[in-house]
Amino acid sequence: MITTSVHDMTFEGLTEWLAERGHKKSRATLVWEWLYRERTTDFVAMEGVHPECVKALAEHFHIESMSEHSRQESKDGTVKFLFRLKDGNLIETVLMRHKFGLSVCVTTQVGCNIGCSFCASGLLRKSRDLSSGEIVEQVMKAQRFLDGRGLGEAVSHLVVMGIGEPFDNYDNLVKFLDVIKHQKGLAIAGRHITVSTSGLADKIYTFTDDDLKVNLAISLHAPNDELRTRIMKINKAIPIEKLFKAMDYYLEKTRRRVTLEYILLKDVNDQREHALELAELIGERRSLVNVNLIPYNPVDEHSQYQRTERHVVSEFFDVLKKQGVSVSVRLEHGTDIDAACGQLRSKQIKKEAVAN
Ligand code: SAH
Numbered sequence: 001m002i003t004t005s006v007h008d009m010t011f012e013g014l015t016e017w018l019a020e021r022g023h024k025k026s027r028a029t030l031v032w033e034w035l036y037r038e039r040t041t042d043f044v045a046m047e048g049v050h051p052e053c054v055k056a057l058a059e060h061f062h063i064e065s066m067s068e069h070s071r072q073e074s075k076d077g078t079v080k081f082l083f084r085l086k087d088g089n090l091i092e093t094v095l096m097r098h099k100f101g102l103s104v105c106v107t108t109q110v111g112c113n114i115g116c117s118f119c120a121s122g123l124l125r126k127s128r129d130l131s132s133g134e135i136v137e138q139v140m141k142a143q144r145f146l147d148g149r150g151l152g153e154a155v156s157h158l159v160v161m162g163i164g165e166p167f168d169n170y171d172n173l174v175k176f177l178d179v180i181k182h183q184k185g186l187a188i189a190g191r192h193i194t195v196s197t198s199g200l201a202d203k204i205y206t207f208t209d210d211d212l213k214v215n216l217a218i219s220l221h222a223p224n225d226e227l228r229t230r231i232m233k234i235n236k237a238i239p240i241e242k243l244f245k246a247m248d249y250y251l252e253k254t255r256r257r258v259t260l261e262y263i264l265l266k267d268v269n270d271q272r273e274h275a276l277e278l279a280e281l282i283g284e285r286r287s288l289v290n291v292n293l294i295p296y297n298p299v300d301e302h303s304q305y306q307r308t309e310r311h312v313v314s315e316f317f318d319v320l321k322k323q324g325v326s327v328s329v330r331l332e333h334g335t336d337i338d339a340a341c342g343q344l345r346s347k348q349i350k351k352e353a354v355a356n
């Protein structure tokens with residue numbers, strides 16, 4: 001049985017793989033053109049590629065390793081895909097329409113072990129990491145969906161903010177970024193890619209040293225350890241001081257700005273004093289970070305949390321602004337469809353559990 005996806009191969013990896021089998025290195029370029037420019041799903045359709053090469057590829061790799069289980073389309077152009085993996089697991093991918101382009105939000109793991117108290121993804125523990133090919137394929141599926149519309153639209157931005165903790169699947173994340181940024185592939189610019197972490201400090205050092213030239217977002221969500229531990233239990237193991245030390249290393253070494261994500265939970269972390277404390281915590285890093293306020297998407301299982309009212313969001317925003325902190329509010333996408341990331345998946349899993 002073929003178990004490897006051709007999307008698991010970096011360009012260099014495929015070139016080597018072909019060379020080892022006596023094929024000219026230049027064939028890798030042609031194969032990648034068929035895969036990423038023509039977006040074919042069948043090796044046999046790769047016209048111009050030597051038949052022996054096609055045969056070898058078809059014997060070792062598959063192009064599609066997941067099928068679309070369902071799709072929800074929102075009035076604002078957001079499309080949520082639920083994909084069924086070969087082992088039966090379900091994952092979610094979201095395509096969003098912005099003024100600046102089209103972005104895809106990818107999943108990196110089946111479930112998540114970090115278990116943040118407000119998140120639908122953490123309700124189900126991680127059953128496995130996704131391979132780099134499975135992450136690449138999510139982008140390909142979204143791109144083929146656009147191709148099908150025939151408007152010549154292309155995915156221009158990527159956010160690694162779907163189900164899972166990308167830094168807990170680090171090697172596959174790096175491989176995925178290599179494929180997706182590669183000039184011979186989809187060539188998505190590093191400055192258009194953002195990886196979000198719940199704050200695995202060790203990996204922030206590695207990520208910095210690897211100099212991947214993509215943006216980093218850190219899920220902070222609280223201005224002090226007491227509150228952060230209450231809503232994100234990972235803070236017990238990696239408290240804010242340790243996290244900020246790693247962030248400072250990143251800021252200094254890469255000279256790139258960091259986004260601090262801050263989910264607003266009614267009466268929990270959304271008061272004026274929290275905004276002031278956050279500004280103080282940021283301190284002299286004001287010119288190096290941007291705070292992104294995230295309206296909470298209610299999750300049925302987490303009924304202890306409510307959404308912050310709009311005027312309170314504005315007040316929180318204004319306090320930060322007055323303190324000289326660069327701040328934005330995340331625009332919401334697809335509020336008329338299953339809103340929170342991981343929700344579509346957890347709903348379907350519940351349905352299947354009832355049916356069995
Ligand atoms: N595991 C990584 C990336 C995936 S989560 C991380 O935690 O950063 C991506 C973002 O969605 C995080 O900032 C996370 O806190 C946020 N998020 C999770 N559940 C949410 C919810 N119910 N409403 C709004 N944002 C949520």
Ligand code: SF4
Nearest residue numbers: 112114116119122198
């Ligand atoms: Fe995992 Fe991120 Fe959800 Fe926390 S917010 S449980 S780290 S996916």
